[in-house]
Amino acid sequence: VDMAAALAIHKENLRRERAPMLAELDVEFMRTLEAGGDVAPITAKKKALRDVTDHAKLAKATTPEALAELTIDKLI
Secondary structure (H helix, E strand, O other), X not given: OOHHHHHHHHHHHHHHHHHHHHHHHHHHHHHHHHOOOOOHHHHXXXXXXXXXXXXXXXXXXXXXXXXXXXXXXXXX
């Protein structure tokens, strides 16, 4: 198994999975901002989602099965 290719595919899958989550947080951010609320928690959630593809655990996965277990829920 080409783990470099598997990692690239897994990262792309994570990006596709997180896209609607980021879109929802963008709406929540704007509503909170317009209401004068605290956007810091939303910003932190967005950063955690963006950092998923740079997570150190991804690089440490040595098998496709181990890589598949690293879902967004487990990485944030």
